Amino acid sequence: xxxxxxxxxxxxxxxxxxxxxxxxxxxxxxxxxxxxxxxxxxxxxxxxxxxxxxxxxxxxxxxxxxxxxxxxxxxxxxxxxxxxxxxxxxxxxxxxxxxxxxxxxxxxxxxxxxxxxxxxxxxxxxxxxxxxxxxxxxxxxxxxxxxxxxxxxxxxxxxxxxxxxxxxxxxxxxxxxxxxxxxxxxxxxxxxxxxxxxxxxxxxxxxxxxxxxxxxxxxxxxxxxxxxxxxxxxxxxxxxxxxxxxxxxxxxxxxxxxxxxxxxxxxxxxxxxxxxxxxxxxxxxxxxxxxxxxxxxxxxxxxxxxxxxxxxxxxxxxxxxxxxxxxxxxxxx
Ligand code: IPE
Ligand code: IPE
Ligand code: MG
Ligand code: MG
Ligand code: MG
Numbered sequence: 001x002x003x004x005x006x007x008x009x010x011x012x013x014x015x016x017x018x019x020x021x022x023x024x025x026x027x028x029x030x031x032x033x034x035x036x037x038x039x040x041x042x043x044x045x046x047x048x049x050x051x052x053x054x055x056x057x058x059x060x061x062x063x064x065x066x067x068x069x070x071x072x073x074x075x076x077x078x079x080x081x082x083x084x085x086x087x088x089x090x091x092x093x094x095x096x097x098x099x100x101x102x103x104x105x106x107x108x109x110x111x112x113x114x115x116x117x118x119x120x121x122x123x124x125x126x127x128x129x130x131x132x133x134x135x136x137x138x139x140x141x142x143x144x145x146x147x148x149x150x151x152x153x154x155x156x157x158x159x160x161x162x163x164x165x166x167x168x169x170x171x172x173x174x175x176x177x178x179x180x181x182x183x184x185x186x187x188x189x190x191x192x193x194x195x196x197x198x199x200x201x202x203x204x205x206x207x208x209x210x211x212x213x214x215x216x217x218x219x220x221x222x223x224x225x226x227x228x229x230x231x232x233x234x235x236x237x238x239x240x241x242x243x244x245x246x247x248x249x250x251x252x253x254x255x256x257x258x259x260x261x262x263x264x265x266x267x268x269x270x271x272x273x274x275x276x277x278x279x280x281x282x283x284x285x286x287x288x289x290x291x292x293x294x295x296x297x298x299x300x301x302x303x304x305x306x307x308x309x310x311x312x313x314x315x316x317x318x319x320x321x322x323x324x325x326x327x328x329x330x331x332x333x
Contacts, residue, residue, distance in 0.1 A: 009289040012282070013055060019068065020054040023076045027129060033121075040110040040118035041125075045083045047101035048238070052221075053078045053192040056290070060196030060210055063283040070134030071199055074143065077126035078192050081151050084122035085188070087115050089160070095243060102238035123151075135199050143195040150191030159183025166250035177250050178219060185225070186218025193217075212275035217291050220268035224295050226251040227261050265295040 028041050054075035058068045090097045090105040091112060098105050107115035130144050149155060162180040166172050193214035197207050228237055229244045230253050244251045252261035272291040276284055 009286060009293060012059075012286050013290075016055045016058045016068070017051045019058070019072050020051050020076050020079060023072045024079065027076060027080075028125065036110065036114060037117055037121060040106060040114050041121050043103075043109060044087050044100070044106050044118065045080060045122065047103050049079070049083070049101055051079060052290075053082050053188060056189065056192040056214070056217075056287075057196040057199075059283055059286055059290075060193040060214075061200040062196075063210070063279060063281075063287070064197065064200035064202045064206070066135075066196075066200035071196070073129045073132035074140075074195065074199060075192075077129040078147065078188070078195070080122045080126035080129065081147070082188060084119040084126075085151075085156055085160070087119040087122070091115060094160070094164070095247060097240050097243055099234065099239050102235075133199065139199055139201050143198040146198055147191050147195050150187040154183075155187030155191070156184055159185070159187065163249070168248045169250065172250040172255065174252075174255055177252060177255060180250065181219050181222040182215065185222035186215055189218035189221055190214030206279075209275050209278065213272045213287065213291070216268045216272035216275060217294060220265045220272060220291065221294050223252045223261055223265040223268065224297050226253055227258060227265065228297065229253075230258060262295075269295040 024045055028038055028045065030038075033041075054072075057075040057078055058071060061071050062068055086100055087106045089095055090100055091107055098108055100106070103109075105115075106118055110118065127144070127148075130140070130147070133140055133143075135143075151157065159180055159182070162176075163184055166176060166180060190211060191214070193210050194207065197210045202210065226244060229241055229251070232241055234241045243249075244254070252264060256264070269291045272294075273288045276288055279287075
């Protein structure tokens with residue numbers, strides 16, 4: 001079972017990620033962008049990352065027979081929005097983290113003001129990119145509205161505010177943490193799936209299944225992220241560990257411990273898989289396998305997702321450590 005799911009995931013993930021990478025490498029090359037701003041935007045956007053959100057968008061559209069190539073500008077736009085959220089998330093006024101995608105955080109290299117603007121620029125350019133998507137206008141408008149709502153005050157941005165408000169509180173309920181996770185991380189992951197379905201003009205009932213899949217996957221993904229903050233190797237993860245604990249963040253491990261957190265993550269991943277049980281074929285298998293490995297990211301999925309990231313890493317101090325770690329861990333894998 002495990003290797004069947006792995007086989008369903010790896011080649012397609014690599015192929016879809018490559019399409020997105022190729023596009024992202026070309027997207028911010030207009031020489032009229034002020035040089036420092038362009039460098040700051042590209043620094044974070046091209047630093048790697050799993051590219052999970054654009055891959056989800058392409059895969060959800062493919063489930064309904066949509067030609068992936070025409071959707072790459074839209075899928076890449078989701079990655080641009082996600083990258084902006086990471087730059088802002090690391091700022092001293094937010095999580096104050098110094099490492100991201102295996103490199104010093106954007107503000108450590110370019111300063112806080114340019115990091116803010118790099119995030120603003122990525123968010124805005126994402127909408128330019130969306131307009132380059134090759135589907136009919138009604139489907140495109142619906143997908144843009146879906147993504148904008150998920151990224152904004154009712155979604156990711158709202159969730160980040162709730163995250164700030166829950167930080168340091170002496171007692172927080174699990175329901176409150178789950179609601180925060182659904183917004184700050186779940187909304188964009190859900191919209192990665194639903195926007196793909198809208199671009200492909202999926203039927204209403206099928207759309208609801210995809211939406212349920214994305215919502216459950218989103219929560220599972222953030223619980224796994226909370227767990228990784230406790231247990232992962234920072235060199236392998238590409239960002240600091242124990243950051244949540246040091247900042248007194250409201251997380252699943254803080255509330256219920258690691259074992260119970262793993263159980264919750266597995267349960268949400270299971271619900272995600274079950275939301276797709278009426279779908280058959282290569283892309284349905286792929287999405288189900290992604291749900292499985294979202295919560296097993298500390299095993300081989302880290303390898304699948306992070307090796308391409310680290311190979312591209314330009315930051316010499318980090319690169320040495322990461323390559324050493326990877327060699328040690330995976331020499332016999
Ligand atoms: C990190 O997202 C931020 C969260 C929402 C948990 P990812 O784990 O997808 O980060 P990258 O894109 O691979 O760097
Ligand atoms: C961030 O959650 C979610 C975002 C919207 C960026 P985290 O603060 O846990 O993400 P990491 O661990 O810094 O990537
Ligand atoms: Mg945060
Ligand atoms: Mg953070
Ligand atoms: Mg985290």
